[in-house]
Amino acid sequence: MILVTGATGHVGGAVLRGLSALGHEVAGLARDAGAAQRRLPAGATLRIGDYENAAGLEKAFAGIDALVLISSDGDADAIMRHHANAIIAARAAGVRHITFTSIVDIGETSPFYYAPAYRDAERRLAACGVPSTILRCGLYSDFILDTWLGPATEELALPAGQGLVAPVSRDDVAAAIAAVVAKPDKSRTLYTITGNQPLGFEAIAALYADVTGQPLRYRPCSPADYLASASARLEEPWPEAFATLCASIAEGRYASTPSDFITLTGKPPESFRDFVVRVALGMQTDG
Template sequence: MPSPAAILCVPAKWVQLYPSVWLKSECMILVTGASGYVGSKTLAALSRQGFPAAGMVRTTGKRVAGLSAETPLRIADYDDPRSLLRAFEGVSTLLLVSSDGDGRDLLGHHANAIEAAASRKKSSIVFTSIIDIDADSPFYFTPVYRDAERRLRESGLTWTILRCGLYSDLVLDTWIKPALSSGVLSLPTDTGAVAPISRQDVALAAAAVVASPMQHAGKTYELTGPRKLSFHEMTEAAGSAFGHRLEFAPCSPADYLQRAWAEMQDPWPHAFSTLCRSIEEGRYQRITNACEHLTGHPPTDFRKFVEDTAASENAGSN
């Protein structure tokens, strides 16, 4: 049996059954954050198209549950550079899907992954960044992503950056669904609008890029939804889809922050309050055709997204 220092690249069902077994193998494409939505859906898209790809996860067990049993996995931790070096062995294209959490942790995660990829001399690295990247942005995570983009450009690697707009999933799950019971969504975004894009569409765009990375070398794509919507429009659409009366009521930043402190752990009160300010300043309302250019079809409109989500949840409860 190979030593634990060897590289792991085995089907997920093997990892669940034999978590201590490490097998040597080479995989052309490695997707980090494979247990998350974007990572897992990117892997699924690559698998459907027959591309050799593996997912990187931190642990086995429940974190593997969302992946196909046939998905090859490599185990590594962003905080452990040695594990990253092992995971990147034999990989020619890396999709670095950013994690979340404390900004200082993310800064280190990005730095460790990019340094490990550069030391392994990966031929290409694709990074999921954010559209709100300007130096004067108030958003909590903007400096983190600006740093990662700088490191990529200075790494000597062939790179592609996917700057993602605000996720439709985040708007729905974090803000709209919790407001359904009260009938009022209250955020300090004033009249700010967004062009939300689903994580599914981002995953399909990412799969298209890592499948032919040299065609996209040195390019930065802004991935947005097809339509700019106000929060009044989004709450109306979601209320109709879920069968609830729902309205949007702007609030002050101080009121929102006080409420967030009572409901969330750090860093999320600060992160979401600064995100709202960024939305108010119009930093998420841009519309691009990059997703359609990469995938061959337009991204899902937010109204359709919430209708499909509501229909799926209703079907699941019956």
């Protein structure tokens, strides 16, 4: 049986549906039974567990052959702890393979707030004795749209300089995860999942304006100015997380476009323009 954590989230739910459609026996892990039961695909079973409770996770992982470990969100120290608890529990429960969603930016010198948490998880996986496959994922198209483009009014001010990103949708990430899990051959242990076109934020803002008809221009700003603005609008840790993400983008850490998604799925990833047309215009129509 394959267990997918984060079953009520977008990526976890999509992975469950994809694996179920391929005929695999699947289960989803969630904290809230009520919400999870409404979202699980037909035929999937539910396991209850909390990343903060390692003993509870070991119980939830009992009888599981393959674990898909999708990271939690929020405070970086908590995420590091959640990763550690899940990996320890998987080993104790006798899980035979772990597929883990990491990030492309785990370098020792990365300024990104979350880089140490994912770097620690990859090291723990390498040392735990359970075979694993890591998917290092690029910046989500969904994140760019929901967090930066959608709320902006005429101007998008970010401390990302002229840095490039290769956005990839959560749906494409889920498809890549499902493809990895379904592969009988697990000899390859690392994939990098990104879009196939690096874009600067000037181009991203212009693309968004062209598709939606809402005027938007990009203005590079200083980290201090961004932190002052974001701290007035957002709770911690998001101002620091987003400011350091932009610093990482400015250093060129999100610009690569490997072909691993095509290798896994046999098709190119959805372009950012097609994503915005599908999602943003769909939201306008629904509204």
